[in-house]
Amino acid sequence: MTRVRTAEPGQRGAVRRDDAGSGAWRARVRRAVRGAFRPGPWRRGPVLAAAALLLGLLMLLHARITDHAGLGSLVESFLPWFGLFVPVLLAGALWRRSASAVAALLLPVTVWLSLFGGLLGDRSQPGGDLVVVGHNVDAGNPDPAGTARDLAASGADLLALEEITPQARGVYERALATAYPYHTVQGTVGLWSRLPLSGTRPVDIETDYGPLAATRPAAARLAYNRALRTTVTTDQGPLAVYVVHLGSVRVLPRGGFWTESRDRGAKALAKAVAAEPDQRVVVLGDLNGTMDDRAFAGLTARLRSAQEAAGDGFGFSWPAEFPVARIDQILVRGVRPERSWVLPPTGSDHRPVAASISW
Incomplete structure (x- = not known):
């Protein structure tokens, strides 16, 4: 025979065991539903990930951008400054806790370093005629x-x-x-x-x-x-x-x-x-x-x-x-x-x- 109450009759705060069981069950259901609709770290931030990939492709393929109305020349004139978008996208990726966006940023970082990484240090030598x-x-x-x-x-x-x-x-x-x-x-x-x-x-x-x-x-x-x-x-x-x-x-x-x-x-x-x-x-x-x-x-x-x-x-x-x-x-x-x-x-x-x- 199932006990109905967990305390003596008249005791304040008495809780039904069947109520407690149903409450825990409902909490588990709610958590399962939220988990089903809440994306994991690899599914978060798809827009940030796409933006990172586009940035990398833009720098990688800048020579293929049309020069109609001087667009290609304009992009190439300020090409080093496109690297400033990397920390902006990284901040967004960390805020969204998006693993996919962080991984996508490897492309623009790699391209930028291949293009301009050699300019970061001092390449001068003493002397000269x-x-x-x-x-x-x-x-x-x-x-x-x-x-x-x-x-x-x-x-x-x-x-x-x-x-x-x-x-x-x-x-x-x-x-x-x-x-x-x-x-x-x-x-x-x-x-x-x-x-x-x-x-x-x-x-x-x-x-x-x-x-x-x-x-x-x-x-x-x-x-x-x-x-x-x-x-x-x-x-x-x-x-x-x-x-x-x-x-x-x-x-x-x-x-x-x-x-x-x-x-x-x-x-x-x-x-x-x-x-x-x-x-x-x-x-x-x-x-x-x-x-x-x-x-x-x-x-x-x-x-x-x-x-x-x-x-x-x-x-x-x-x-x-x-x-x-x-x-x-x-x-x-x-x-x-x-x-x-x-x-x-x-x-x-x-x-x-x-x-x-x-x-």
Whole structure:
């Protein structure tokens, strides 16, 4: 015979055993139902896992992204910054306790490290035979004289300037005359040197004027010229130096990321370098793009980035206040970069870039 109560009649808190049994049974049912509908750690966070996989594939296959409206170039210009999405997704995965999302993050982490992991450390070496500096001095620079003094104090043997205006040209020539007895200015670009120069000429890189450039008078073309080539005489032999300012890139409301002028200039510059007879070549300039951009494949196939070979970190140079991209480049062939670095800001919207090279 089943006992109905667990305490004497009249005792407070008395509980029926059949009630207790049914309550425990109902609790077990509720737990089973909740367990059936609550996903485990490998089923949680499917959106986070998908986002992690898409991020990894985006970085892995960036070269296959269409360049319609400049989309591919835009992605590649800021490709290193896509790594910032990894800690964001990781925080979400930990909050959701999603094992699948954490596992999916292995793809973007691996891809990012394979692309940029080599840039995290210091790759510089002591020594060097020649120090070169390149700087877009900015047409709107409010203090060109101060910029010239800062650049002269860098100790550079070669000083390449871009975006020189007719109004500021005299300022740079006077301020740099003592430290650099040799110089040439071709249009808006110039080179100041401690060593003799010869064979100087402008280089047609078909910038903003495109095919119409050839129809302009020679004086007008030179005034707006944005590239030069010269030979620097060194104790070790001749060194071909190019100073370049490629066309601007713009984000247009209807046209997307406009790179036509820059891309045309990059192809013309790659063609000129390919035809260069000297084995030792240095290219300094504002290329308005990073070396990850597909537009520079012709250049990177023939030249080596001093920053990638001998820099410390990414070496971002633009904008000066908070650099987010390396668009000012020093590229070499036939010489070895020993060290590459970014100089402190001047009055320009770019930071100067420098490299020490040896034979």
